[in-house]
Amino acid sequence: MSAVETVTQVSQTLSALNLRGGDQEQKTEPYPYANLLPHFSPEQYPPLTPFKHEDPGFRALKHADPHAFLKNATNVVELTPNLGTEVHGVNLAALDGEGRDQLALEVARRGLMVFRGQHEFIDRGPDSYLEWGRHFGRLHIHPTSGHPKDYPQVHLVYKDAKSSYNFEREDSITSTVWHSDVSYELQPPGLTTFFLLSQPTTGGDTLFTSQISTLKKLSPSFVAFLRTLSAVHSGVEQAQFSRSGKRGGIVRREPVEHVHPLVRRHPVTGEEALYVNRQFTTRIVGLKREESETILKFLYDHVDKSADLQARVKWQPGTVVLWDNRVTAHSAIVDYGKSNERRHGARITPQAERPIPALEGLELPSL
Template sequence: MTTLGSINYDEAIHFHNDSDSKTETGILTVSKEDLAKTEFPEWAPTWDIKHDHAFENIEPFKHIDRGNFADPTFKSLKINDDVKFKRVTPNLGLEIDGLQLSELTDKQKDDLALLVSKHGVIAFRNQDFKHQSFDKIKEWGKYFGPLHIHPTSGAPLNHPEFHLVYRRGSENEQKKFFKDKLHNIGWHSDVTYENQPPGLTLFAMLQNSESGGDTQFINMFEAYDRLSPFMKEKIDDLKVLHTSKDQAYFAKLTGGIERKDPSDNIHPLVRYHPVLKRKCLYINKSFSRRILGLKTEESDNLLLFLLNHIESCLDAHVRMTWDSNTVVVWDNRTVIHTPTTDWDSSDIRHAFRVTSIGERPIGSQEEYDNWTPELEKENIKKTNYYTNLSPAEYYDEVIANEN
């Protein structure tokens, strides 16, 4: 694709050979100067050379969404008058105070899964989550599904299941972001290049400046619903190629590692949420590359239209603010997000993500009901074949047969 502009890869997750360092045991990590200013050094990002290409994606599996077992009244989460719920906007975003995520029962976690899906993103204030052990946090995340291992980001030593965001303390950090671009906004849904991308995602702040660095979200249900019936009909069955190759290239370019081989996967442009029974747009500038069956200019222009439409939906948008005890949980299937680089101090900004793998993206209830791991393994084998078909060949072999 050539018309979509520059692609933003968040430098806060990758190793930088020009400023970071290597320990005596050969572990890549941040500089000694930054480490000295890090309040939670056990969470310092590392890139272990022995993990380079040491992992593979898990085999296809039938995901069990815990939201299917929830009580839609959410009584278990409203345990007393000290628990405060506050809507951020009517259709997206919720803030909760007085409820500790680390202490939730399994029943409460089920209700949490549905609550997150309904509101898209929830900020939990005054949390003790970051003070829990690595193992306890991983067990918490595994309740919702197997944990995702990011192919290129920093992780605490010996705990690759965590993804770390770490803004270095250099006074030139912000200047570097804007050296050759006008902004650092990069709307995306996490790792959509995986065959089964994340579902429920938890992001916990470890260390933050007094203000700034908000995370912004857009509701992809709303972005789809606003399209005309005619446009919905035309795009409902389209498929999009997602890839991690550019992200992997950037990580290697700056001296980092690849825990897994780069991956290409084909996903529906319009995704169906099997719990809420709703459709949403499922594309992002970071990883979506082209629509199968269309010629280059056709694909570029349709993606450009849809991405511009999504990113202009600031009336289907929330901006979540952070402090050092905030945890935000979102449904990675139905919202996109971006960091906000709006501070000019030399403060360290440090956070971790733990995310469970969800279902294979599907376009309808029928597709969800008929999906099996065995069929998926066969479909994966055809990915390269389908992506290499010309538009005419793809139409004859896929689209015409579906119709």
């Protein structure tokens, strides 16, 4: 083969490869949720201000049949005795105001609800997510997380081959971090909606636990003591994690710390729930450091190992999950890292009331 022939053959091979590359590109579908990819605007937000929260669950209490929103259900399964109901056949996108109120009440009662087949809800897009969330309360804007461009109220979780905006700890043996979302806020979230736009073939389930049941496991005299306590919840570590370059590296609102009762009462159901979590609770007010550390460690260990109080959601395309952030805790499971598949989730996070102490009149010191 002459040098010219060799060059011609090489260039033909290259153009064939290019062509194939081109073909491949044409065949690769554009990502349908590209408009919802994480965006890290450098915008700065002022501190959140207090507001009056009116819980939608109260309205449902007055309804003759608070389960009317489930009338089209084809299957309703209790995931565990302690928390979680899975529903098939109900289209969340079609729920009117009364239906949404009833949903809020049922999520308060069951802690967690999993709705399958919600493609319409998910595909309606971000304006519809905001309209949905506003029914339940003032929408929280996360101080550090990524959000779809122009929609700061939509909190995103995201991981693919190139990037990860999860709250992961490379220096830990576990990805399990039980938490109640943004509990450092003065008025942390209540009825919370979360769904995946993209998910790995396997893995990436989400764990939930009932903080009502966690409390019920403890002896009455210990619970009576816990009711007298309050604890500091801090957003400082999350902000530092972000400032260190992880999770987009943006802090849009200065981190805050607030004191909440260790045992809070749900405003609608009246149930008492443990309200501390390993991610954000830093110390119990008024106790010596060692006492605070020992009690918190005991409570976190109790949550960690109480598999009998937990439910695990396995995601399917079209799954929408709702939880009551006041009476549950949850954790992502990051077991899919090696597959390099995309996991992309969106959360709509209405804030609720300032946590109500189970012990009436409990003094909550301001920091």
